[in-house]
Amino acid sequence: MPRLNVIVASTRPGRVGRRIGDWFTAAALRHGGFDDVRLVDLAEVGLPFHDEPHHPSEGNYLHRHTREWSETTAAADAFVLVMPEYNYGFSAPLKNAIDYLYHEWRHKPVGFVSYGMTSGGLRAVQMIKQVVTTLNMVPVNEAVAVFLRQALDSGGELRPDPGRDDAAELMLDQLARLTVALAPLRVAA
Template sequence: MPRLNVIVASTRPGRIGRRIGDWFLETAVRHAAFDDVRLVDLAEVGLPFHDEPYHPSEGRYVHRHTREWSGTVAAADAFVFVMPEYNYGFSAPLKNAIDYLYDEWRYKPVGFVSYGMTSGGLRAVQMIKQVVTTLMMVPVNDSVPVFLRQALDDDGELTPDPGREAAAKLMLDEVARLAAALAPLRVPA
């Protein structure tokens, strides 16, 4: 079965993204479509602003952090981005992490767990789809929007929500289907 990387895209101190990422990781493990589900927190990865001298399509990585990031992304068959919406867009750390690499993303599905106050992050999801399709990733249509005003309790913890669970299952079903369908394209020629 394929490997799923759940990438937490916010690096902001005091962020809610890690809590949402932890919830989704548990949900993905219970879903059981992926043999290996890993949480990758960009705050812990700590990539500097893109600092490689060669174009990512060349795969000639000078820095250790890039080689490690390349290995993490290359080992995955599918991704879910847990991403905030900042000013109608996605976060700069997520764009930076994507731009470090090229071939490692190709022919892999990506799902989105987005969050924000008013839109639940849906505007950021629409915006990032242009980026991931350019890298030949396949975004799934179903997503999991988290409307923070309704989703958090007084202590800032994520409250249980059957609708959110159902949306996560639907999205994971599609990510798993696409991971299997795209697998032959990921085999090196």
Template sequence: MPRLNVIVASTRPGRVGRRIGDWFTAAAARHAAFDEVRLVDLAEVGLPFHDEPHHPSEGVYLHEHTRSWSETTAAADAFVLVMPEYNYGFSAPPKNAIDYLYHEWRHKPVGFVSYGMTSGGLRAVQMIKQVVTTLNMVPVNEAVTVFLRQALDEAGELRPDPGREAAADQMLDQLARLAVALAPLRVPA
């Protein structure tokens, strides 16, 4: 069975992304289509602004933080980006994390759990799809969209939502199928 990394892309203090990432990680573990589901929080990974002197396609990493990020990313067969929308786009931390690597992303499916106030993060997802497809990642059509005004209770916690759970299951089904289908392409020639 494939392995899934759920990447919390927001690093802002006071962010809601970690709560959404924790919810989705639990949903993915319950779904049971993946051998391993790993939550990867970019705030904890702590990548500095891209500081490797070699192009990522060379796979020559001088810094320990890059080698660790490479190992974490290479170990996964599929990804979910839990990401906010800022100013009609995606924020810098996920782009920075993506740009550190090259081969580790190739031929792997990616899903999106987006959130925001007015569009639920949909505009950010549309923008980042151009980035991930350039790396030969395969975005899945199914997605989870969280409209924060409706999703959060007075304490800032996620309200139960059967529709959100169903969307997560549909996306996980698609991710698991594609992770298996794309596996032969990830074998070195």
């Protein structure tokens, strides 16, 4: 079975993204559609703003952090982006992490677990779809939107939510099917 990388896109101190990423990673492990589920936290990856002199499509990476990011990304068959919405858009660290690479993203499905105050991050998801499709990634239709005002308790922890769990299950079903369907394209590439 394929590998899923769950990428936590916020690097901001005090962020809730890691808690949401941990919740989703546990949901993906329970789902069983991927035998290898890895949480990849961009705050831990620590990529500087794009500092490679060569275009990513060349795959000529001079820096160790880029080579490690390339290996982590290339090893995955599918992705879920756990992403906040900042000013109606996605985070700069997420765009930076995407822009470091090119071939490593191709022909892989991507799902979205977004979060925010008023839209649950859905506006940011719409914006990033333009980016991922340019890299020949395939976004799944099902998504998880976390509305923080309702989702967090007074201590900042995620409240249990059967609706959120159901949305994750639907997205993972679709992501798993698409991962298998796109496998021949990844092999050919």
